[in-house]
Amino acid sequence: MIDTAAFQGKTAKFYTLGCKLNFSETSTFARTLYNMGVREAKKNDIADIVLINTCSVTDVADHKCRQIINRMVRQNPGAFVIVTGCYAQLESQTIANIIGVDLVLGSNEKANLIQYLSNAWNNIEEKTPIDNTQKKTYHAVKTKDITSFQDSCSRGNRTRYFLKVQDGCNYFCTYCTIPYARGFSRNPPIKSLVKQAEEAVAEGGREIVLTGVNIGDFGRTTNESFLDLVKALDNVKGIERYRISSLEPDLIDDDLIEYCATSEHFMPHFHIPLQSGSDEVLKLMHRHYDRALFADKILLIKERMPNAFIGVDVMVGCRGEKPEFFEDSYNFIDSLPITQLHVFPYSERPGTSALSIPYIVDPREKKHRANRLLKLSDLKTQTFYAKYIGKEANVLFEKAARGKSMHGFTDNYIRVELSPTEAKEEYDNNIIKTQLGNFNFDKTALKAKIIL
Numbered sequence: 001m002i003d004t005a006a007f008q009g010k011t012a013k014f015y016t017l018g019c020k021l022n023f024s025e026t027s028t029f030a031r032t033l034y035n036m037g038v039r040e041a042k043k044n045d046i047a048d049i050v051l052i053n054t055c056s057v058t059d060v061a062d063h064k065c066r067q068i069i070n071r072m073v074r075q076n077p078g079a080f081v082i083v084t085g086c087y088a089q090l091e092s093q094t095i096a097n098i099i100g101v102d103l104v105l106g107s108n109e110k111a112n113l114i115q116y117l118s119n120a121w122n123n124i125e126e127k128t129p130i131d132n133t134q135k136k137t138y139h140a141v142k143t144k145d146i147t148s149f150q151d152s153c154s155r156g157n158r159t160r161y162f163l164k165v166q167d168g169c170n171y172f173c174t175y176c177t178i179p180y181a182r183g184f185s186r187n188p189p190i191k192s193l194v195k196q197a198e199e200a201v202a203e204g205g206r207e208i209v210l211t212g213v214n215i216g217d218f219g220r221t222t223n224e225s226f227l228d229l230v231k232a233l234d235n236v237k238g239i240e241r242y243r244i245s246s247l248e249p250d251l252i253d254d255d256l257i258e259y260c261a262t263s264e265h266f267m268p269h270f271h272i273p274l275q276s277g278s279d280e281v282l283k284l285m286h287r288h289y290d291r292a293l294f295a296d297k298i299l300l301i302k303e304r305m306p307n308a309f310i311g312v313d314v315m316v317g318c319r320g321e322k323p324e325f326f327e328d329s330y331n332f333i334d335s336l337p338i339t340q341l342h343v344f345p346y347s348e349r350p351g352t353s354a355l356s357i358p359y360i361v362d363p364r365e366k367k368h369r370a371n372r373l374l375k376l377s378d379l380k381t382q383t384f385y386a387k388y389i390g391k392e393a394n395v396l397f398e399k400a401a402r403g404k405s406m407h408g409f410t411d412n413y414i415r416v417e418l419s420p421t422e423a424k425e426e427y428d429n430n431i432i433k434t435q436l437g438n439f440n441f442d443k444t445a446l447k448a449k450i451i452l
Contacts, residue, residue: 002118012033017064017087018053019055021152021164024153027152028154046078046079059348083104084106086177096138102120107183108147146182146184149187150164151164160207161200163193165188165211165212165229166212170220171248174354175318175346175349175354185217193233208239210244214251225253243267245271260305268412269412271310272313275287277330281321291332310340313341313342315346321346382443390437394432399425404423405417405440410436415445417440432450
């Protein structure tokens with residue numbers, strides 16, 4: 001039983017690291033606390049509660065998590081500090097030993113965060129900013145015992161809603177700790193997700209992004225399929241746009257591509273992790289496809305949806321990536337009609353089987369390879385954008401600070417910029433017809449004019 005009276009008038013601060021899924025979950029926590037009477041603390045105020053949702057995708061991410069935890073403790077003396085997320089699952093005791101941290105929750109316990117908070121809040125003695133000697137608790141079960149699923153459909157400070165449809169992963173790629181941090185693949189029933197989408201409509205939602213760890217694996221828990229989910233959500237009245245956050249190449253069904261090509265509401269926008277365009281490296285990574293399959297999926301998408309925006313994840317400098325393998329990967333990526341690259345330098349992760357691969361890439365060479373791919377990405381993105389200069393497009397705009405440019409996205413995810421003189425509050429969360437102009441000053445968006 002949660003005693004909400006104990007939280008009336010309290011304030012909270014939130015800090016999220018990592019993926020869109022984490023941001024969606026944090027937003028859900030914030031909304032739940034708000035419904036219990038907790039308001040968000042102002043920037044320079046000292047909060048009563050601090051919630052940090054962590055990431056552990058790289059060693060750099062771990063280091064940043066520790067920095068943020070210490071900073072939030074320091075800036076909010078006496079606050080009740082909760083740490084959850086992937087790093088909390090993998091290093092729960094380490095985090096619990098950080099002075100100022102009160103409660104650490106792993107991936108299984110995160111779904112019951114409010115109950116854990118209520119129990120600890122009622123049992124803890126008053127904490128002072130001087131000694132921080134209060135008793136701390138941490139909870140994290142083994143990977144095989146992570147079975148809970150936390151529903152999450154929230155927009156946070158953005159126009160788009162993020163609907164969590166799946167969690168966990170069964171792939172165990174050699175470089176990755178996510179299955180250990182998030183557990184095995186699991187999902188709620190389609191009926192539950194449709195209901196959450198309908199609730200987003202009731203709140204004024206226009207666009208939903210489907211998020212998860214490996215969403216193409218949807219249905220493993222409920223004997224349904226990702227295509228079943230897509231079809232069900234497509235029938236929800238009121239949502240004008242859906243985007244699919246990330247799909248493994250081997251889980252992109254040709255029937256799914258065909259359905260999205262004819263759907264009015266699923267946008268021509270895909271995000272597909274490649275990781276490497278070298279078959280030799282893909283084998284070392286224990287990926288579930290080769291580059292021929294990847295190319296087939298990209299070409300089929302572009303055949304059925306010529307205007308599709310395709311984002312691709314690429315990892316550089318992983319163990320075993322010899323120079324000739326990288327060049328092979330670079331040339332393969334260059335040959336494909338993709339729109340943008342998300343480039344990630346490889347990071348050594350304790351406990352992963354990649355550590356047994358003997359060839360190690362020098363850090364300077366790793367950086368050099370990443371910069372080459374980032375330049376290629378800029379070229380591909382700008383080439384894609386340039387095709388739409390002078391054309392009309394419907395843009396879903398997002399709220400902007402007064403006197404600032406307003407931004408939004410076309411159906412195929414071209415970022416659009418509206419000048420402060422044309423921006424109006426009533427455009428926020430509305431789809432407006434625009435004329436696309438030339439690039440803005442840093443070439444991150446196309447300027448636009450409203451078509452009256």
